Amino acid sequence: MSVRRAAVIGGNRIPFARSNGPYARASNQDMLTATIDGLVARFGLQDERLGEVVVGAVLKHSRDFNLTREAVLGSKLSPDTPAYDVQQACGTGLETVIVVANKIALGQLESGVAGGVDTTSDAPIAIHEDLRAVLLEARRATSIGGRLKALSGVRPRQLVPAVPSNSEPRTGMSMGEHQAVTTLEWGISRAAQDELAVASHHNLAAAYERGFFDDLVTPFLGLTRDQNLRPDSSLDKLAELTTVFGRGESATMTAGNSTPLSDGAATVLLASDEWAAEHRLPVLAHVVDAETSAVDYVHGDRKADGLLMAPVYALPRLLARNKLSLGDFDCYEIHEAFASTVLATLAAWADGAFCRQHLGLTGALGSIERTKLNVNGSSLAAGHPFAATGGRIVAGLAKQLCQNGGGRGLISICAAGGQGVAAILEA
């Protein structure tokens, strides 16, 4: 069987909104359907049967068990387009790209859409676990008497709903608290974090001004740009913010250098070169390879196995397999879960002792030119609707590489559960 490279044709996303902002009343399905429809309109795919649509959401209502398929049925794509959900926390979006690209590579698909959607506003609220047990017990009861008896077990405190938080089930710590440990272990300064955040805002604003997003973003519910974007962000302004993660003097993480809770959706159109040519659609870039990784953040080393450090491990394996080194890329997209995540990741790759001990290398993996990092802004400025970030990055990177007249790009995304997803694109 011959293997081919899947082409990235383009993407569409809606502007990302802050939690309980303009999309407060939009469901995942609303956002995803609008985003798919925007993609359909951009590429003239009305009534087209695509190979597959693969999308995921991290926060999902139980009624959304078939979220992507439902969105496809509500969209202008042919209802004969199969669809399914994938979920790998914040790695979801990139993982769906890998899934679709691999099927295209194997010849199982000619075209497909990958992507992600998330809402922190219209989040599912679960009922108290004890109450759930009581209700299930009552449902199992065969007589009315039995049902009433079971229901008499309801206690007032059980009526308080359980709102989902982004804390790790095995540690009870929030993602920010985990990252605060990593930040401290790697000695990442407040100034360095704020600097990265400012760059993210400035790069994103400049990209909007250049019209870079004109064929990547479609307004939704009146929002035309990412709501979190602060074009006039500055070190001085960020320095005024109080810290929100970590404790005491050593705390460095603020709301300004951490991503806010956000709502949004992003999709990517992938295809074989043949399909693209038949549809008179230019190819932006190709998906070369991908690698996932995970760390034992529960029992592992405080410094080496931080919750969001897994991409550090994915990359050397990915590079080795492709006979590339860290410097062989024209653009780097490292997802800004927190500014310090990016900085700790870079610090780890530049640390010879760490790379020898933990990555099995003979020395440091290397360092990258900061001017090639997140050149059109990243999650700190755009916001981060968990599953939507991968699609945002893939479409943007593919377009940038194409605009550069060719080149190679690297994507690295950290995810809850101590996981990481990395991929290479080439144009």
Place this chain on the structure above:
Amino acid sequence: MNDRYLGLVNTQIGSALASRVGLPRPAVLRRYQAGAPLLAGPVLLGSISGTAPPALAGLLAGAGADTRTTDAGDVAWAGLVLDATEVSAPDQLAGARTFLAGPLRRLMPCGRVLVLARPADGTDVTVDASRQALDGIVRSLAKELQRGATANLLLIEQGASLESGVRFFLSGKSAYIDGQSLRLGAGPAPPPTDWNRPLAGKTALVTGAARGIGAAIAGVLARDGARVVLADLPQAGEALVKVANRIGATTLHLDVAAPDAPERLLTYLAAHTDGLDVLIHNAGITRDKLLVNMAAEQWDSVLAVNLISQLRINAALLGGEQLRAQARVVCLSSTTGLAGNRGQTNYGATKAGVIGLVRSAAREFTAHADSTINAVAPGFIDTEMTARMPMATREVARRLSSLQQAGLPVDVAEAVGWLSSSGAGGVNGQVLRVCGQNLVGA
């Protein structure tokens, strides 16, 4: 914007009331519907000398019209076509009265009067005066007609192909065109293979397509078989998607006034199409102010969007590789460009400028493998642009035309659609008003 008055007046009570107190009684216009016959009844064909021209009879019959050459005296006519091309002396004009007067009494609602004539050409003063007289006849008659009927004049140059124009002016597609004259030249005007899909196989681009007239134009071009690209501002993207997915078109976020707009357009066309057959310059804005109060920004932005963008994009297309042979460009002007309008010196400048543009560029477009460029000047059309007017002004403006109502976006769109077709190749450098014979302007 719903025209409540139009609805009311067309109920039994409303109509009786309106006639008693002498209020205008606008008719519900006959508009094109796919598959519907060209005319709702028979058409009477005659000429200034009395005998009906056989070629024209064949053409009408070919278009499916029930064509007659004598008035039986009891027939209700859907159309009256007068061949006045022979007119060369003032005394011949009486033939127009002879032919029209009787059957006019039995013209059906939304009937058509179409007069064919030769344009004045400066060779003979008596001939020219007589020919020009027909213009006065048609314009005055249009003001006399009632119940949605229209009268228009086609000025036919030697060697011009008539078919497409005659069909258009008799059909429901010209519902809101009244009291106008249009010149048909000898440029190649091949008839379409399928009259129901005259734009099959063509690629078209409409600017400002997210709503209003632009969205309607896009719909008509798609209906007529074109592959349509809809361009509008990135901010209008949400509405643009809805239009695109309704009609089966693709979207392009493009600010036509941006410095790099022509270059972006060419790049897009090169990557996504096999070249452009039809371009509709529809994007337009108003920033109304009396000249004494007008800020520089209000002046500049209107000039940039409505006129300068068209000049720059045309130049880029003519200088580039993306404009195909026998291409059609249609520019949106306005009756304001012909008659002026208080508070619209900036807008009026651009809409008059567009008329100068098409007149001047016609030759250059002919040189581009028999392409054409024309302007459409809408009168008062119900859109979000006019919905912003004060209610009273809007109500009055709606009635200020022979058809006593505002046009719909689709009326403008049908005119644009026709000028975009291969059959309209004889029309070049012209301005077609779609205004219900607005009392303002020419």
